[in-house]
Structures are given as C-alpha cells and as structure tokens.
Amino acid sequence: MSDPVRWGILGAGQIAKKFAAALKQLADARLVAVGSQSPERAESFGQEFDAPKRYASYAELANDPQIDVVYVATRHPGHNRNALLALGAGKAVLCEKPFALNASQAREVIEFARGKKLFLMEAMWTRFFPLMVKLREMLREKVIGEARMLIADFGFRAEFDPASRLFNPADGGGALLDVGVYPVSLASMIFGAPAKITSLARLGQTGVDEESAVLLQHAGGELAMLGCALRTNMPQEAVILGRSGQIRIHSPWWRPHSMTLTIDQDQKRAERKKRLRFNLPFARPISLSIIARVGSENTLELPYEGNGYGYEAAEVMRCLRAGKVESSVMPLDESLSIMQTLDAIRAPWGLRYPGDSRE
Numbered sequence: 206m207s208d209p210v211r212w213g214i215l216g217a218g219q220i221a222k223k224f225a226a227a228l229k230q231l232a233d234a235r236l237v238a239v240g241s242q243s244p245e246r247a248e249s250f251g252q253e254f255d256a257p258k259r260y261a262s263y264a265e266l267a268n269d270p271q272i273d274v275v276y277v278a279t280r281h282p283g284h285n286r287n288a289l290l291a292l293g294a295g296k297a298v299l300c301e302k303p304f305a306l307n308a309s310q311a312r313e314v315i316e317f318a319r320g321k322k323l324f325l326m327e328a329m330w331t332r333f334f335p336l337m338v339k340l341r342e343m344l345r346e347k348v349i350g351e352a353r354m355l356i357a358d359f360g361f362r363a364e365f366d367p368a369s370r371l372f373n374p375a376d377g378g379g380a381l382l383d384v385g386v387y388p389v390s391l392a393s394m395i396f397g398a399p400a401k402i403t404s405l406a407r408l409g410q411t412g413v414d415e416e417s418a419v420l421l422q423h424a425g426g427e428l429a430m431l432g433c434a435l436r437t438n439m440p441q442e443a444v445i446l447g448r449s450g451q452i453r454i455h456s457p458w459w460r461p462h463s464m465t466l467t468i469d470q471d472q473k474r475a476e477r478k479k480r481l482r483f484n485l486p487f488a489r490p491i492s493l494s495i496i497a498r499v500g501s502e503n504t505l506e507l508p509y510e511g512n513g514y515g516y517e518a519a520e521v522m523r524c525l526r527a528g529k530v531e532s533s534v535m536p537l538d539e540s541l542s543i544m545q546t547l548d549a550i551r552a553p554w555g556l557r558y559p560g561d562s563r564e
C-alpha cells in the first residue's frame with residue numbers, strides 16, 4: 206500500500222476532532238469520510254476537517270469501499286457495536302479506549318477481527334509517544350535495575366454534571382473507564398497482567414466511581430499503586446521504581462514529554478559508611494566521578510509533535526502497510542487483559558453499567 210491510507214471516522218464528537226486534526230499532519234493519511242448519527246454534525250465536521258464524504262449513519266460509513274480503516278470515536282458502550290459494524294464491512298479498525306465496556310465485549314470484537322483476519326487496535330495513544338518508546342528501551346536495558354513498583358495516577362476535577370458522559374452510568378461513566386484505564390495500561394505495559402487485584406472507590410450521586418485507589422500485584426511480585434479521579438485533581442505523574450533507581454514521568458504522564466531518571470544513592474551511601482567505619486584519614490577517598498555517577502539525576506525532554514494523536518495513527522498505518530493484523534505495541538491479548546483487570550477492579554464496588562447486561 207503506497208497510496209495514502211484512507212480513514213473514516215465513526216462518531217463526530219470531542220476526541221474525533223482531535224484525531225482528525227492529527228491526521229491532517231500526516232502526509233500518508235487521508236481523511237475520506239465521517240459518519241455521525243446527526244447529519245448536521247457530520248456536515249460541520251466534514252467541513253472543518255476537509256472530509257469529502259459526510260454520512261448520517263455509521264453503516265454507510267462502514268460500507269464505503271474507499272475507506273481502509275475506521276476510527277471508532279464513540280462513547281464507551283458504543284465501541285463493541287461500532288467496531289463490529291466496521292469489521293463486518295471488511296474494514297481495519299482503531300477503537301478508542303477503553304477498548305470496550307467490559308472484557309466480554311472486548312473478547313467478542315477480538316475474536317471477530319481475528320476470524321476475519323482484519324486489523325484491530327485499541328487507541329491507547331499514550332503508548333506511541335516518543336517518550337514511551339524511550340521508556341520501554343530503558344526498561345529493557347534495566348537502566349534502573351529490575352523494575353519492582355509503579356506509582357501512577359490520572360485524576361482531574363470535573364464539576365458534577367449528571368448529564369455529562371463522565372457521570373452517566375448509561376455512557377459507562379466514572380473515572381476508571383475514562384482515565385483509570387491509563388495507569389492500568391501502563392502497569393500492564395511494564396509488568397504484564399496482574400495476578401492479584403485490590404481496590405476501593407467512592408461512588409458519587411449517579412452511582413459511578415468518582416475517586417478510587419487500586420493495588421495490583423503482578424506475576425513476579427511487582428506492585429502497582431494506582432489512582433484515578435474525576436472530582437479531584439491528582440499529580441498525574443508516574444514513577445517507576447527499580448532496584449537501583451527510578452524514572453519519574455512528569456505530569457501529565459499520559460501525554461508525556463519529559464522524565465527524570467535518578468540512579469540510587471545506595472552506592473554513595475555505602476562509600477560514606479566505609480569512610481566513617483575506617484575513620485576518614487585512612488579511608489580511600491571517593492573519586493568525584495563516582496559521586497557524579499551515583500545519585501545522579503538526568504531529565505530527558507522528549508517533545509511530541511502536534512497534539513500527540515498522530516503517533517497511534519502512524520502505528521496503524523505502519524501495520525497496515527506491513528500486512529499486520531495486530532500491533533506489537535498494543536496487542537489485542539493485552540487489551541483484553543486490561544479490560545479483565547478493569548472488570549475485576551470495579552466488581553467489588555458493585556459498579557455495573559446498563560450495557561454490561563449485553564454480556
């Protein structure tokens with residue numbers, strides 16, 4: 206495929222606009238069509254982002270033969286249904302996070318895509334930023350030794366509005382599915398699937414989680430301490446703690462641009478103890494270069510281009526051109542496992558969505 210990849214956007218809401226703006230910056234991408242339940246929204250979206258075709262139904266968009274890949278940008282409960290529609294029409298699909306409302310719906314879409322040998326990927330955009338590429342490389346190289354713990358959150362303050370999708374159970378509202386999925390996905394990227402899951406939440410007036418704390422223990426005993434909120438601002442930092450150092454991804458870590466690598470002071474302390482124990486005049490002096498190396502702090506700036514949504518789109522196009530049906534950066538088994546974790550996190554809260562009954 207050497208021609209531009211032809212995109213269709215399904216749903217003309219907030220995130221769809223950001224994604225369409227990002228596509229414009231990619232030379233090998235072309236936005237061909239948008240589909241909205243509202244003809245007016247389809248028309249104005251098409252005008253704003255130069256999409257020549259504007260459909261007033263998702264089915265028409267899915268069946269357009271001039272589209273290679275459909276970006277599903279509807280609210281959480283629509284992801285499963287809309288992804289199935291596009292896959293059913295033979296299209297590759299990039300589906301917004303959370304990948305589905307629950308694991309059962311995620312599994313259905315994955316099995317369908319695999320059965321049809323069609324590309325499918327969760328739009329967990331954070332994974333594709335330059336900083337995340339570098340982070341994975343640093344973890345592979347054990348720059349901080351073996352990674353043992355993660356502290357990460359995604360919490361922000363929204364004014365209470367029962368009409369907003371964030372607070373509406375029918376829209377899969379609550380912090381967990383909207384923003385909690387980010388730290389859960391980060392823990393999964395670093396440590397794999399959790400073996401044990403513990404969580405506490407405060408549910409608000411509409412019955413959805415407004416603040417929560419999550420503890421995950423992974424197969425090798427690694428711990429992830431995660432938090433999310435939609436009524437409370439949180440630091441929005443992520444810290445990965447290793448045996449010999451730590452990496453702090455600065456706020457907002459989920460749209461990352463810089464991180465600080467700190468190598469532990471242990472070696473420095475050990476040298477100091479040695480000096481004390483042997484009484485300074487007889488101890489071998491610590492060389493300045495050692496002091497500079499241990500206990501060092503380095504901040505890496507890794508800026509991103511545009512609004513940051515172009516990286517996930519580029520990954521989709523790279524996969525399509527390579528004939529792949531899955532991304533190795535955001536594999537489908539992992540998207541399923543993340544949905545299973547989200548299900549297990551909210552189960553003890555008694556939080557069920559109307560859409561869960563479709564299981």
Ligand SMILES: NC(=O)c1ccc[n+]([C@@H]2O[C@H](COP(=O)([O-])OP(=O)(O)OC[C@H]3O[C@@H](n4cnc5c(N)ncnc54)[C@H](OP(=O)(O)O)[C@@H]3O)[C@@H](O)[C@H]2O)c1
Nearest residue numbers: 216217218219220221241242243278279280281301302303
């Ligand atoms: N990756 C990110 O950074 C990011 C950021 C924000 C959101 N998201 C995800 O993107 C998805 C959409 O979020 P958003 O903020 O863009 O939402 P939104 O603007 O409120 O809605 C998105 C679209 O969903 C459809 N929709 C709206 N209300 C609906 C309803 N009551 N029933 C059925 N469909 C309805 C509409 O499509 P029509 O135009 O067809 O009517 C709407 O344009 C969510 O799953 C969210 O988690 C991702």
